[in-house]
Amino acid sequence: MTVDERLHALAAEYDLDGAAVAALRQLLEHQAADEHASTTVREAAAAVDRHVADSLAALVLPSVRGARRIADLGSGAGWPGLALAAVLPGARVELVESASRRCRYLERAVAAAGLSNAHIVHARAEDWPDGIDRHDLVTARALAALPVLCEYAAPLLAVGGELVAYKGEVAADEAQAGARAAAELGLEAAEVLAVHPYPGAGAATLHRFRKIAPTPARFPRRPGIALKRPLGG
Numbered sequence: 001m002t003v004d005e006r007l008h009a010l011a012a013e014y015d016l017d018g019a020a021v022a023a024l025r026q027l028l029e030h031q032a033a034d035e036h037a038s039t040t041v042r043e044a045a046a047a048v049d050r051h052v053a054d055s056l057a058a059l060v061l062p063s064v065r066g067a068r069r070i071a072d073l074g075s076g077a078g079w080p081g082l083a084l085a086a087v088l089p090g091a092r093v094e095l096v097e098s099a100s101r102r103c104r105y106l107e108r109a110v111a112a113a114g115l116s117n118a119h120i121v122h123a124r125a126e127d128w129p130d131g132i133d134r135h136d137l138v139t140a141r142a143l144a145a146l147p148v149l150c151e152y153a154a155p156l157l158a159v160g161g162e163l164v165a166y167k168g169e170v171a172a173d174e175a176q177a178g179a180r181a182a183a184e185l186g187l188e189a190a191e192v193l194a195v196h197p198y199p200g201a202g203a204a205t206l207h208r209f210r211k212i213a214p215t216p217a218r219f220p221r222r223p224g225i226a227l228k229r230p231l232g233g
Helices: 003-014 018-033 044-060 081-087 100-113 146-156 172-185
Strands: 069-073 092-097 118-122 135-141 157-167 187-194 205-211
Touching: 003 018, 003 044, 018 044, 018 081, 018 100, 044 081, 044 135, 044 157, 069 081, 069 146, 081 092, 081 100, 081 118, 092 100, 100 118, 135 146, 146 157, 146 172, 146 187, 146 205, 157 187, 172 187, 172 205
Parallel strands: 069 092, 069 135, 092 118, 135 157
Antiparallel strands: 157 205, 187 205
16 A cells, blocks of 8 residues: 555545645655654655554544644654644644754644644643643653653643543553552543554554643642652552
8 A cells, every 4th residue: 555545544534634634745755854853764654654543543532633722742753743733723733842853853844744733842841831721632652651641741731631642552550650640630540542553553552631620739840850750659
C-alpha cells in the first residue's frame, strides 16, 4: 500500500476530509526531508503508520474528537499533536516542548502543513503558567511514567478535561501508582483502552484520566521534581 493509499484508508476509518489528508501528507513529506526531525522513523512509508496512524488512534475517544484546546506535552517530532491539529481544525493545539532545536523543527513542520491552529510553546510542562486550567485535553506519547504524566497534565486541565496518555504495555505497579497520583492531583483514572493502530503495532494503550476537582495549589512543583520524586509511590 502506498503512502497515499494508507492516508486515504485512515481518512475512511476516521471520517477525515481532504484538507486533513493533505495536511498529514505535508507533515510526512516535511519530516522525511528535514534531517532535524526528532525521530528515527522519518521516511513516509514507515511514518504513516508509526506516527500518523498511531496518533489518530485516539480519535475513537469522544473527548479527543470534541476537544477545543489541546496541549501536547513533550512534542518532540510533533506526534500526536501535529496529527491532531491536522484533523481537528476547530481545536487550538499547543505543542509543548522544552528543547529549542525541537521547537524550531516544529515551527517548520507547522508552516509546511499550513496548520494555523497549531502553536509551539517553548517551555517545560511544569513551568508554563499561561497554560494553567485552560485545556480540555492534554496528550502525551511515550513521554514518562503515568504518575509523572498526571502531575504534568493536571494543572493544565480545566475541571472536566482529560489526559490521554499514549502508552505501550503498562506494568501493574505503574498503573497503580498512576491512580494514586491522580487522586492526589484532582484526577480520576477513567479508562485504559487497548488500540490497534496498524498491523504489527504491538501493545498499544490509551490511558485516560479525567479532572474531577481543582488541582491543589502546591502543584505544579518545581521543574524536574515530578521525575525525581514522583507521586503515587
